[in-house]
Amino acid sequence: MQIYLYNSLTKTIEPFKPLEGNTVRMYSCGPTVYNFAHIGNMRAFLFADLLQRVLRTIGAYNVKWVMNITNIDDKTIRDSAPGSTAWLPEMGSQTDNLMDNLLKFTQYFEKSFLEDISKLGIRLEHFFSMPKATEFIPQMQELIRRIIKNGIAYISEGSVYFNVSEWRKKDTYGKLYKIDFENFRAGARIDADQYEREDANDFALWKYKKPDEPFWEFEVDGIICDGRPGWHIECSTMEKELLGLPFDIHTGGVDLKFPHHEDEIAQSKAGYGVEPNAFWCHNEFLEVEGQKMSKSLGNYFTLRDLLEKGIDPLDIRIAMLSAHYGSTYNFTFDGINSARKARFRIQDYIYDLHQTTNGSFINTDVLNEMKSEVFTSLATDLHTPKALASVFTFINDNPANTLNEEARKSALEFFTKLNNIFDVWKIEPRPVEVVNIPIEITDLAEQRLKAKMSKNFAEADELRQKIIDAGYYIQDSENGYRLGKKW
RNA sequence: GGUGCCUUGGCCGAGUGGUUAGGCAGAGGUCUGCAAAACCUCCUACGUUGGUUCGAUUCCGACAGGCACCUCCA
Numbered sequence: 001m002q003i004y005l006y007n008s009l010t011k012t013i014e015p016f017k018p019l020e021g022n023t024v025r026m027y028s029c030g031p032t033v034y035n036f037a038h039i040g041n042m043r044a045f046l047f048a049d050l051l052q053r054v055l056r057t058i059g060a061y062n063v064k065w066v067m068n069i070t071n072i073d074d075k076t077i078r079d080s081a082p083g084s085t086a087w088l089p090e091m092g093s094q095t096d097n098l099m100d101n102l103l104k105f106t107q108y109f110e111k112s113f114l115e116d117i118s119k120l121g122i123r124l125e126h127f128f129s130m131p132k133a134t135e136f137i138p139q140m141q142e143l144i145r146r147i148i149k150n151g152i153a154y155i156s157e158g159s160v161y162f163n164v165s166e167w168r169k170k171d172t173y174g175k176l177y178k179i180d181f182e183n184f185r186a187g188a189r190i191d192a193d194q195y196e197r198e199d200a201n202d203f204a205l206w207k208y209k210k211p212d213e214p215f216w217e218f219e220v221d222g223i224i225c226d227g228r229p230g231w232h233i234e235c236s237t238m239e240k241e242l243l244g245l246p247f248d249i250h251t252g253g254v255d256l257k258f259p260h261h262e263d264e265i266a267q268s269k270a271g272y273g274v275e276p277n278a279f280w281c282h283n284e285f286l287e288v289e290g291q292k293m294s295k296s297l298g299n300y301f302t303l304r305d306l307l308e309k310g311i312d313p314l315d316i317r318i319a320m321l322s323a324h325y326g327s328t329y330n331f332t333f334d335g336i337n338s339a340r341k342a343r344f345r346i347q348d349y350i351y352d353l354h355q356t357t358n359g360s361f362i363n364t365d366v367l368n369e370m371k372s373e374v375f376t377s378l379a380t381d382l383h384t385p386k387a388l389a390s391v392f393t394f395i396n397d398n399p400a401n402t403l404n405e406e407a408r409k410s411a412l413e414f415f416t417k418l419n420n421i422f423d424v425w426k427i428e429p430r431p432v433e434v435v436n437i438p439i440e441i442t443d444l445a446e447q448r449l450k451a452k453m454s455k456n457f458a459e460a461d462e463l464r465q466k467i468i469d470a471g472y473y474i475q476d477s478e479n480g481y482r483l484g485k486k487w
Numbered sequence: 488g489g490u491g492c493c494u495u496g497g498c499c500g501a502g503u504g505g506u507u508a509g510g511c512a513g514a515g516g517u518c519u520g521c522a523a524a525a526c527c528u529c530c531u532a533c534g535u536u537g538g539u540u541c542g543a544u545u546c547c548g549a550c551a552g553g554c555a556c557c558u559c560c561a
Contacts, residue, residue: 029561037561044561073559177556180489204559231559253561258490260559284492285555292554322510323500328493328554335499338511345510385501389509396509399526457520464522475523482524 003059003379005051005249006326008176008257008280013381016059018248019278023062024055025247027239027277029256030067030130033109034075035086036302037116039316039331040253040286040293046317047283047325048251049122050382050421057420058379064128066242068235069113071106071132072228077213080105098214103134116303119313121423129242133234137216140229140237144205146271148220153270154198158208158225164201167266173201175265176280177258203263204230232263236276245272249279257282283325289332314424315340321384321422343424346391350415351430352400353408367407370394371414378421391418437483441472445483448474 003016018024028048031037037045045067052063070076079086080101082094091108094101110132118124144160147153152167153160164173173179181201209215209227218225229237239247245268252261261280268276285292288299307313319339323329370390377386403411416427448463467474467483475482 031561032559041561047561070559075559178490179557254492255556255560258556263559283561285561287554290553319499327500330499332499334511338499340511342510383501385509389501392509452520455520461521473523476519 001058001060001375001379003055004381005279005281006381007278008282014279016248016279018061019246022060023064024052024059024249025064025243026052026055026066026249026251027235027243027247028065028067028250029235029252029260030069031113032070032073032075033106033113034073034079035109036304037113038293038300038302039288039306042116042120042303042316043286043320043325043329044251044253044283045117045122046120046320047281047382049117049126050321050325050384051249051251051281052126053421053423054378054382057417058375063126064243065126066129066131066238067127068238069106069110069130069132070231070234071110072102072134072214072234073231076102076106077228081212098212102214106132112304119303119307121314121317123423131238131242133229133238136234136237136241137229139241140233141206141216141218143233143237143240143267143271145220147205147267150270153205155220155223155225156198158223158227159204160206160220160225161198161202162205162263162267162270163198164203164266165199167270171266171269173266174262176262179258203232203259205233205267206230232260232267235260236264236268236271239276240268240272245274245276247277249281250277251281251283254282254284284328286320286329286331288330290330293331311336312340315343318343318422318424321424322388324385325382342388342392346395346415347425349395349400350412350425350427353403353412353415354429355401364407364410366394366398367410367414374414374418437472437485441467441470441483444470445474445481449481452476
């Protein structure tokens with residue numbers, strides 16, 4: 001099926017086609033591993049995951065998905081430095097070797113990142129590569145040399161800067177983000193104390209080492225430039241090394257449009273001579289309870305915070321998939337609960353589809369129409385809310401027990417395929433409930449049954465309340481009851 | 488100051504120049520000793536204000552409110 005995607009470069013929805021063959025080469029801006037990822041980060045990664053799954057499942061493409069790990073930047077350096085309060089015992093002991101500290105520190109958060117996204121249903125086997133910035137330093141230096149050679153970068157006090165005004169003579173700077181150079185940064189603070197740039201628009205390709213910072217040796221035209229790469233150059237280099245240029249799709253949060261992605265385009269073209277990629281896809285931000293997530297408002301949550309509250313990560317996944325990636329998503333606890341219930345309704349339907357019934361529903365047209373609607377919605381700029389609406393409309397109108405054998409089989413095939421994208425359901429018969437109920441709870445239930453049988457309803461209700469208060473539920477059945485754990 | 492986006496029923500969240508999005512919550516009903524679960528039914532909105540139009544929530548303008556980026560934050 002033809003896939004359509006909104007391209008930030010053209011600001012329109014365009015039909016998507018891989019540049020070469022049947023393989024989509026896709027690069028996603030990954031995390032800077034200096035702390036636990038928060039739910040805003042998670043939305044970006046879930047969006048990228050959704051996209052690559054739709055490309056595989058609906059577009060029938062092979063996907064080479066690369067997500068970088070930024071393990072060298074101001075924050076990782078700061079927080080891995082000796083004496084840092086951000087250093088955790090689990091990272092091991094700090095040494096005099098600054099590079100060693102940096103790697104230990106970032107490896108810890110990289111590992112936690114992989115654990116977190118796995119819990120959210122992002123499958124590590126879907127990645128072609130997850131490169132770390134520190135593994136590509138020579139290639140970054142090579143790219144910087146090229147840009148200097150092409151006259152678009154200059155060295156200042158051992159740092160290398162991209163010369164924006166020089167570049168503007170050759171090409172547009174402001175492809176993703178329209179810039180008014182007259183008023184540019186008029187109201188923005190400019191970090192004057194840090195590095196010596198010729199122009200505020202210029203950005204660092206390479207930063208000269210500061211005392212007590214890990215660094216890599218770098219010499220350009222006899223000038224010692226020992227230091228570390230700038231942020232943007234990391235992506236430009238790794239994309240080229242792992243995917244080749246140009247590649248198909250680049251994803252990231254809207255905040256990265258400028259300057260990160262804009263600078264990436266400029267660098268890649270200035271150094272390699274080509275624009276890095278065809279499609280730029282950006283996810284919108286997330287708010288929490290209608291407000292921007294921030295530590296000061298107390299609505300800043302890492303995934304781990306939410307798991308501690310007992311939230312199932314798959315409910316976070318479905319909640320975020322129930323809004324379009326291009327609109328601001330309001331994360332609320334009510335919303336998570338609502339999404340969970342919706343998820344279970346579909347799950348129950350799938351369970352029911354496995355049961356043998358003698359339903360008479362044979363109108364495959366209705367089923368096929370729903371399938372077509374769902375996949376068309378997903379293929380049209382990943383419209384998950386529309387797709388889910390179609391599913392609900394179908395299951396509302398066609399209870400599982402009304403479907404005949406053939407229709408149930410067909411519906412199960414559909415849900416299997418859908419779950420290749422959503423990945424929040426189990427395509428299997430309803431499991432036999434094997435919840436461990438503590439003896440004191442079953443005792444209460446037995447007492448209640450006795451009370452009920454002897455029509456002592458007041459006592460029965462009292463006992464039921466005790467069971468509920470203990471975190472279980474009890475449902476009466478024909479000649480007994482069902483006990484279970486509340487979720 | 489510059490650039491761009493948004494404002495839909497109790498909540499979340501689609502969409503459209505004139506006919507029901509969907510989910511959650513809520514109400515009523517069937518069932519039940521009462522519940523729960525399940526099922527059935529109901530709940531019809533589009534920030535304000537001008538304009539275009541036979542007709543606007545949908546197009547255009549203004550206003551109000553909110554948000555984002557310009558600060559190596561997804």
